[in-house]
Amino acid sequence: MTKIIPLRFGGDNCYIIENGENAVLVDTGRPAIREKLLCALAPWKVRYVLLTHGHFDHVGNAVCIAKKYGAKIAIAQEDESLAQDNRTRAFGSRGLIGAFIRMASMAAIKKTQFETFTPDFYLQDGQKLDELGIDARVIALHGHTAGSVGIVAGGGCIAGDTIMNMGGVSRARIAEDFAGVDECLDKLRKTGAEWYYPGHGKPVSKKQMDRL
Numbered sequence: 001m002t003k004i005i006p007l008r009f010g011g012d013n014c015y016i017i018e019n020g021e022n023a024v025l026v027d028t029g030r031p032a033i034r035e036k037l038l039c040a041l042a043p044w045k046v047r048y049v050l051l052t053h054g055h056f057d058h059v060g061n062a063v064c065i066a067k068k069y070g071a072k073i074a075i076a077q078e079d080e081s082l083a084q085d086n087r088t089r090a091f092g093s094r095g096l097i098g099a100f101i102r103m104a105s106m107a108a109i110k111k112t113q114f115e116t117f118t119p120d121f122y123l124q125d126g127q128k129l130d131e132l133g134i135d136a137r138v139i140a141l142h143g144h145t146a147g148s149v150g151i152v153a154g155g156g157c158i159a160g161d162t163i164m165n166m167g168g169v170s171r172a173r174i175a176e177d178f179a180g181v182d183e184c185l186d187k188l189r190k191t192g193a194e195w196y197y198p199g200h201g202k203p204v205s206k207k208q209m210d211r212l
Helices: 031-040 062-069 077-084 095-111 178-189 206-211
Strands: 003-009 012-019 022-026 046-050 072-075 136-140 149-153 156-160 163-165 169-171 195-198
Touching: 003 031, 003 195, 012 031, 012 149, 012 195, 031 062, 046 062, 062 072, 072 077, 136 178, 163 195, 169 178, 169 206, 178 206, 195 206
Parallel strands: 022 046, 046 072, 156 195
Antiparallel strands: 003 012, 012 022, 136 149, 149 156, 163 169
């Protein structure tokens, strides 16, 4: 039975999708949480690393995990260049909290270094992940970044930064395309998930999602 297991490290969320002996890691956090992440992953043999998008606080430990476990890395093709250098694409903010997050993110992007990678394969909208040993599928969530994706599995949906739960449940407070973010909310609701797992903050219930 496929299930989502949250791994929370302060402001960064990573997720294990588990199905028996098969384990897939979704997002890897920023380099600063590396040791905590490695300790948390001890119960699993991670075979794949799936990335919801290319920002440093999601891809920062992908290469380390891939080397340790011999895992393959996947990301949407639209975010491959972003994962090489977060400075290549601009993003805006929404509201006062969004403005603060944008300022903090820009400062962190300038000083954070992480190992870059060439993906072993790409994530695409509607892609089924049964070949990875899990009952899951990919949903395109282009908006926060051009290549943002979500993973639907085990009655839940890992939504990356399309939604947030920092200072309350909200749509993405920083994004490349806010119109795209707004459109993605309907796509998320149509997944039928009971719980939505954001890149930052606690899980979001279906009732909370319906109110966004």
